[in-house]
Amino acid sequence: MMNSVAIDFSAWAQAKQRHIEEVLDTVLPSTQTSPQKLHSAMRYSALGGGKRVRALLCFAASELCQTETSFTDAAACAVELIHAYSLVHDDMPCMDDDDLRRGKPSCHKQYDDATALLVGDALQSLAFDVLSQPQLTKQASQQVSMLSILAKASGSSGMAGGQAIDLESVGKVLTQTELENMHSLKTGALIQAAVLLGAMDGSELEIIAVKKYAACIGLAFQVVDDILDVEADTSTLGKTAGKDADSNKPTYVSILGLAQAKQHAQQLYSDAVAALTPFGEKAKRLRELADFIMQRSF
Amino acid sequence: MMNSVAIDFSAWAQAKQRHIEEVLDTVLPSTQTSPQKLHSAMRYSALGGGKRVRALLCFAASELCQTETSFTDAAACAVELIHAYSLVHDDMPCMDDDDLRRGKPSCHKQYDDATALLVGDALQSLAFDVLSQPQLTKQASQQVSMLSILAKASGSSGMAGGQAIDLESVGKVLTQTELENMHSLKTGALIQAAVLLGAMDGSELEIIAVKKYAACIGLAFQVVDDILDVEADTSTLGKTAGKDADSNKPTYVSILGLAQAKQHAQQLYSDAVAALTPFGEKAKRLRELADFIMQRSF
Numbered sequence: 343m344m345n346s347v348a349i350d351f352s353a354w355a356q357a358k359q360r361h362i363e364e365v366l367d368t369v370l371p372s373t374q375t376s377p378q379k380l381h382s383a384m385r386y387s388a389l390g391g392g393k394r395v396r397a398l399l400c401f402a403a404s405e406l407c408q409t410e411t412s413f414t415d416a417a418a419c420a421v422e423l424i425h426a427y428s429l430v431h432d433d434m435p436c437m438d439d440d441d442l443r444r445g446k447p448s449c450h451k452q453y454d455d456a457t458a459l460l461v462g463d464a465l466q467s468l469a470f471d472v473l474s475q476p477q478l479t480k481q482a483s484q485q486v487s488m489l490s491i492l493a494k495a496s497g498s499s500g501m502a503g504g505q506a507i508d509l510e511s512v513g514k515v516l517t518q519t520e521l522e523n524m525h526s527l528k529t530g531a532l533i534q535a536a537v538l539l540g541a542m543d544g545s546e547l548e549i550i551a552v553k554k555y556a557a558c559i560g561l562a563f564q565v566v567d568d569i570l571d572v573e574a575d576t577s578t579l580g581k582t583a584g585k586d587a588d589s590n591k592p593t594y595v596s597i598l599g600l601a602q603a604k605q606h607a608q609q610l611y612s613d614a615v616a617a618l619t620p621f622g623e624k625a626k627r628l629r630e631l632a633d634f635i636m637q638r639s640f
Numbered sequence: 641m642m643n644s645v646a647i648d649f650s651a652w653a654q655a656k657q658r659h660i661e662e663v664l665d666t667v668l669p670s671t672q673t674s675p676q677k678l679h680s681a682m683r684y685s686a687l688g689g690g691k692r693v694r695a696l697l698c699f700a701a702s703e704l705c706q707t708e709t710s711f712t713d714a715a716a717c718a719v720e721l722i723h724a725y726s727l728v729h730d731d732m733p734c735m736d737d738d739d740l741r742r743g744k745p746s747c748h749k750q751y752d753d754a755t756a757l758l759v760g761d762a763l764q765s766l767a768f769d770v771l772s773q774p775q776l777t778k779q780a781s782q783q784v785s786m787l788s789i790l791a792k793a794s795g796s797s798g799m800a801g802g803q804a805i806d807l808e809s810v811g812k813v814l815t816q817t818e819l820e821n822m823h824s825l826k827t828g829a830l831i832q833a834a835v836l837l838g839a840m841d842g843s844e845l846e847i848i849a850v851k852k853y854a855a856c857i858g859l860a861f862q863v864v865d866d867i868l869d870v871e872a873d874t875s876t877l878g879k880t881a882g883k884d885a886d887s888n889k890p891t892y893v894s895i896l897g898l899a900q901a902k903q904h905a906q907q908l909y910s911d912a913v914a915a916l917t918p919f920g921e922k923a924k925r926l927r928e929l930a931d932f933i934m935q936r937s938f
Contacts, residue, residue, distance in 0.1 A: 379804065380800070380804035457807070464796040483774070489768060506762075
């Protein structure tokens, strides 16, 4: 049975998930607007799915740092758009070649490869469009910094770079350090950006703390993902299970073994939560999100 | 024999081409930095080629409007990075499937499809990274507006949208209006962005004029491209000639016929140059660039 804390968090998360869905729905061009097929495929890929972990992290950091709501909405939306674009491109035949995403045909299966390519491209542009709306914050220079954070997190020293290392590492034996470097770019960079954008109005101490939190929880997220890939079945995951092992990709489980991978996730979780200690109740949602990320698997 | 005006322009253009090459070289990550293959492929795709028409338009508009040099450099660089990314994705097998670009193997031929996909993605991020550098201008709010212009020009209501319409129009008969709409997005949007970014510090009158200039010259550029596709050979073009006709794509030549297409380009050129009349000598480079764009073919 869920306790009252869990019920409270669950209600908060659901409200935020509904909210970000509405924001995305508003921001994505209508299927009535030309080019209709592209817009339809963009909406197909960015709406109606996922736990919206990155948006939740952005909202939670915003609650800690009391960041302006209009900015937080745009930031959460931008981060989810970057994430959605990366999934669309990731699933393409020349990358992971995955037919299933969030329990539905992936974008290139539902539409076609060329459309999927353009969907990813246009979702990336849209993320920067959303975050460069005029007067999103009182401080335009802050907005420029946030755009810079998102751009760096997405590019070759962030998410795209992590993807490239991932591609090169297929069939190779990586050390734990190499694996962590790959994941800190591939998934960690965008998770860190989500938290930092949410923390825009935070104090220096708060920002140092959320950076530490984000680095740990970003890695924990990936360790849990690797465990899920081994332990869960395809219908629970909403994507093809056992995929990483099948494609001979190094994972935390393949390097550390299952038991030690779980222990490692637990350590990262503890470190993430410890970084929040000075902020007590204000950091409640970030703490609960750390729990949420861990509970995806065990 | 070239006259002194042409020599003067040619020297200016060459100096600017060298300059933007240097700026791009500085901005693109080193091939020594991990992930090395991705960075090598990004440099392969973005350096050492092309007439840099978009950068030249940006510099020329900057000369008219006396825009800050540091901002103009970043803007020209960002626009060239977006252009380079679009070429890499365009050439991929699921799009135009072109093996040749600027006289060299296209990115996916030189590397592989997955790398080309990531190269395009990362070049797009890098464009926004470059334009969101701190303190690029005295007015951060202006910088936010410029980021917004670049994002909109790149996305589904700009370049990516034009690509999507292009894909859908293969084998279809388009009206001239439909064709113009496609091209005003596919190539026009980024050309307009290049000019507007260069004109950042311009007066209201100057900005209205360069918008008109950019709209006309953007379309003229495409008409000339269509004419070149028919008239030039592959070695002159540095890309596969006759490609559009072969792939049954509607072009200005297929819709208007060669003679009328040339006449249409001439009219667009005249309209572009007419918009610059009030600014005399200050608009010299923009005027010369209009000539340059026209002289690519006849």
